[in-house]
Each structure stands twice: as C-alpha cells, then as structure tokens.
Amino acid sequence: MADDDVTTIRVSGTPGYDVLVGRGLLERLPDVLSPKTAKLLIVHAPTLAARAEQLREQLAGRYEVYLAEVPDAENAKRVEVAAFCWGVMGQTDFTRTDAVIGLGGGATTDLAGFVAATWLRGVDVVQIPTTVLGMVDAAVGGKTGINTAEGKNLVGAFHEPRAVLCDLETLDALPKNEILAGFAEIVKAGFIAEPEILEIVEADVDAVTDPGTPQFRRVVELAIGVKARVVGEDFTEQGLREILNYGHTLGHAIEHAERYQWRHGAAIAIGMMFAAELSRLTRNLSDADVERHRSILTSLSLPTTYPVGRWKTLLATMQRDKKARAGMLRFIVLDGIGRPTTLEGPDESLLFLAYQNLADA
Missing domain, CATH: 3.40.50.1970 (Rossmann fold)
Structure with a gap:
C-alpha cells in the first residue's frame, strides 16, 4: 500500500x-x-x-x-x-x-x-x-x-x-555499473516468480535502470515483494526460501575464485546462465527461455561466460557451499519461467556439460 x-x-x-x-x-x-x-x-x-x-x-x-x-x-x-x-x-x-x-x-x-x-x-x-x-x-x-x-x-x-x-x-548518485550489477537480483526474481519484471526490462532497458523512473521503482518493488513473500513463509530456509538461491551456487564459487573482487551481480549473472543451461539439460527448459536469460543479462551489461579452465576449482568450492547437504550438491533449476524446483545430486558430467555451454575457451 x-x-x-x-x-x-x-x-x-x-x-x-x-x-x-x-x-x-x-x-x-x-x-x-x-x-x-x-x-x-x-x-x-x-x-x-x-x-x-x-x-x-x-x-x-x-x-x-x-x-x-x-x-x-x-x-x-x-x-x-x-x-x-x-x-x-x-x-x-x-x-x-x-x-x-x-x-x-x-x-x-x-x-x-x-x-x-x-x-x-x-x-x-x-x-x-x-x-x-x-x-x-x-x-x-x-x-x-x-x-x-x-x-x-x-x-x-x-x-x-x-x-x-x-x-x-x-x-541517484550511484555509478551506472553499480545499478546494473544490482539488477542481477531483480531479474532473478523475474526468472523464478515474477515475469512482469522481465517484460519491463525487455521493453526499455534504459528507462528501467534509471532510479528516477516509474519503471525502476516498479521492478524494485516487485523484486522486494517476491523476497518478502518467500521469506515470510520460510524464514530459516527449510524449503521454499531455497528458490532465492537461483544462480547462487556457481555464483558464490565465482566470487570466491575472484577473491571477492567481482561485483556480486556479475557472478550471479553467470550463475544464472549456468542454472539455465542445467535446467535445459535436466528439466527441459526451452532453448528460447535459455536464450532469454542470455539476452536480458547481456542487455544489462552483465557477463554470461567464464573461463572453461576454472571448472575444477569452481566445483571444489561448490562442494563446500552451505547449500550442499551431506556432501550432495543442490541447485535451483527451472521447469519454466516462474517455475523453480530443486535438483539434488546431479552427476558431475552433467554439471560440466552445462558449464561448457557457457564457458569461454
């Protein structure tokens, strides 16, 4: 209100x-x-x-x-x-x-x-x-x-x-790159629960990333609303709240690999591309929806690739991630836009294949 x-x-x-x-x-x-x-x-x-x-x-x-x-x-x-x-x-x-x-x-x-x-x-x-x-x-x-x-x-x-x-x-005085980095979490809310966010970004990326516009305020309020609803139902992350980790398992590993010198949003953007590729392999997320991830993130000047040679280091870090349980990796994946679910213990070869699909040579 x-x-x-x-x-x-x-x-x-x-x-x-x-x-x-x-x-x-x-x-x-x-x-x-x-x-x-x-x-x-x-x-x-x-x-x-x-x-x-x-x-x-x-x-x-x-x-x-x-x-x-x-x-x-x-x-x-x-x-x-x-x-x-x-x-x-x-x-x-x-x-x-x-x-x-x-x-x-x-x-x-x-x-x-x-x-x-x-x-x-x-x-x-x-x-x-x-x-x-x-x-x-x-x-x-x-x-x-x-x-x-x-x-x-x-x-x-x-x-x-x-x-x-x-x-x-x-x-108002924030550099543009800081605003864009923050949009990774906004579009994450769009991918997992609130497609209107994605539509507003796609309609006019310049307007939506200007803090003085109604479009900016709208997507901020929508993203906060998603998080408020989720944490209100699952404060201590026993179930539903896990969907907020979309893109974060690999994203946190990248932050660690980069000694926390990268902006959080840049790492999470790559993490979401990985999650989308994994969703295509395990949940039949459509090619169009995977490409929609890439298109939206690119329009926000966020990265969507990472060096292929870093995989073993990233995998080792993910295995120590607090979201893993009993040594089993867990990822939030999508059955479709706005339809998140949990993938437990995927085969490492499947993870590597998803990573190859977004990796730089």
Missing part, C-alpha cells in the same frame, strides 16, 4: 516487519525504532561517511549515536570487522534495548545484521540499504553473515530487522 508516495511491503514473521520504499525515508528512522531505544550504532562504509555523519546529527537530539566505519564491499564481512563493532558497543554500554543501523550496500547490511544478531544474543537492527542489490536482496529477509577463507557467508545467523528503509534518493 502507498502512503505519501511511500510503498509499504510487509514481511510476515515473528513479529514480522515492514519494508518501506520511497524518497526522503531517512527522516522516518525514529518512527520505526523502539521507544525504549537510547543508543544507536550506525555501521557504514567509507564512501558513506558524510551521509552517516548527517544522520548522526539528525538523530543526536534523541539518541546517543555512534559511528562504525567499516571497509568497502566484501572486505567488511570479516570476523575482525565484526569484532571491531562489538568493541564499540561494549565500550559504550549497549544494552538489549539499543539498536544497530546498517547504512550501505549488501555487505554492510549483512555485517550490521550479524553484529546485531550476536550482541547480547540479539538487538534490533534497522537496515538502510543504499544500493540496488541491498534493497532487493541483502537487506530484506533476515539473513546475516560474514565470510571465511573457505567460502562466503559460512558464519551467520537468521535475525529479522526491525524495519528496512529503501530510500531511492540514495541511489
């Missing part, structure tokens, strides 16, 4: 929470905090230092506000960085009624959520994602985590945010 041009998307749960989408939402932060909250820790990346300071000044009359600047991107998701945040909270006597604010992209909100989940066994966190990826994926759903040398998000916790504020104004 919309109120003063703010869209509210409800995520059901215990107790559940609202995702607000609109402009000028940072002013609403006090409205979503507990009336008992006295102290705030704003966790932010270096590029958002000025915005974090503005937010601190805006809130200073009502709360004790502390800032924790953390590294950019995946470098933030390390136990040493989490320990730095815990140290700040300990030194300032954070209690269970105080709150963490995650201000930044997906890595920052993952870290902030993990810090909140683990401090005193759980304090409030309000997520303020400032990237497309953060808005449609990382900040919504209550998954929090950090990386280890062995893989991505292997240490984490499920911890519902108190609220998520998706202020579209924070996207």
Whole structure:
C-alpha cells in the first residue's frame, strides 16, 4: 500500500516487519525504532561517511549515536570487522534495548545484521540499504553473515530487522555499473516468480535502470515483494526460501575464485546462465527461455561466460557451499519461467556439460 508516495511491503514473521520504499525515508528512522531505544550504532562504509555523519546529527537530539566505519564491499564481512563493532558497543554500554543501523550496500547490511544478531544474543537492527542489490536482496529477509577463507557467508545467523528503509534518493548518485550489477537480483526474481519484471526490462532497458523512473521503482518493488513473500513463509530456509538461491551456487564459487573482487551481480549473472543451461539439460527448459536469460543479462551489461579452465576449482568450492547437504550438491533449476524446483545430486558430467555451454575457451 502507498502512503505519501511511500510503498509499504510487509514481511510476515515473528513479529514480522515492514519494508518501506520511497524518497526522503531517512527522516522516518525514529518512527520505526523502539521507544525504549537510547543508543544507536550506525555501521557504514567509507564512501558513506558524510551521509552517516548527517544522520548522526539528525538523530543526536534523541539518541546517543555512534559511528562504525567499516571497509568497502566484501572486505567488511570479516570476523575482525565484526569484532571491531562489538568493541564499540561494549565500550559504550549497549544494552538489549539499543539498536544497530546498517547504512550501505549488501555487505554492510549483512555485517550490521550479524553484529546485531550476536550482541547480547540479539538487538534490533534497522537496515538502510543504499544500493540496488541491498534493497532487493541483502537487506530484506533476515539473513546475516560474514565470510571465511573457505567460502562466503559460512558464519551467520537468521535475525529479522526491525524495519528496512529503501530510500531511492540514495541511489541517484550511484555509478551506472553499480545499478546494473544490482539488477542481477531483480531479474532473478523475474526468472523464478515474477515475469512482469522481465517484460519491463525487455521493453526499455534504459528507462528501467534509471532510479528516477516509474519503471525502476516498479521492478524494485516487485523484486522486494517476491523476497518478502518467500521469506515470510520460510524464514530459516527449510524449503521454499531455497528458490532465492537461483544462480547462487556457481555464483558464490565465482566470487570466491575472484577473491571477492567481482561485483556480486556479475557472478550471479553467470550463475544464472549456468542454472539455465542445467535446467535445459535436466528439466527441459526451452532453448528460447535459455536464450532469454542470455539476452536480458547481456542487455544489462552483465557477463554470461567464464573461463572453461576454472571448472575444477569452481566445483571444489561448490562442494563446500552451505547449500550442499551431506556432501550432495543442490541447485535451483527451472521447469519454466516462474517455475523453480530443486535438483539434488546431479552427476558431475552433467554439471560440466552445462558449464561448457557457457564457458569461454
């Protein structure tokens, strides 16, 4: 529903929470905090230092506000960085009624959520994602985590945010390549559940990737809606929530192989091409639907190939992935657009064939 041009998307749960989408939402932060909250820790990346300071000044009359600047991107998701945040909270006597604010992209909100989940066994966190990826994926759903040398998000916790504020104004200054990278998760929602997203992208890719247009806002809200419905039914990923991993098993392996120097969306785009090729081999996904993946991702300037010689390394990483169970690889594949299902324990020769179909020589 919309109120003063703010869209509210409800995520059901215990107790559940609202995702607000609109402009000028940072002013609403006090409205979503507990009336008992006295102290705030704003966790932010270096590029958002000025915005974090503005937010601190805006809130200073009502709360004790502390800032924790953390590294950019995946470098933030390390136990040493989490320990730095815990140290700040300990030194300032954070209690269970105080709150963490995650201000930044997906890595920052993952870290902030993990810090909140683990401090005193759980304090409030309000997520303020400032990237497309953060808005449609990382900040919504209550998954929090950090990386280890062995893989991505292997240490984490499920911890519902108190609220998520998706202020579209924070996207206006983003470089175009950052916006495009975030669209991997948007079109993923289209492939698994909401074909309208794909139709809007295909109709006018320039308009849909401009944060000031109605088309952009529409696909963002549709993608958030998909995630809200799924996590509302399966918060701890016992079944349905797995469909959100479409493209992520290979995608996470590529991120690991690239030492997390690649944008998440670029890796997931290749992962979705792999999942589409695997779907063609195992679920009779049509040639046209596989080509539709390639066409849409290419129109968004996202990669769809990866070197053939990297397969053994990628396979070894996937076998350590948290989505594997009892050593058995699991992939989300498609019976058709909007019809996801799970493929368990496929033969390695089949996986390699699917990979060959998208690999560079």
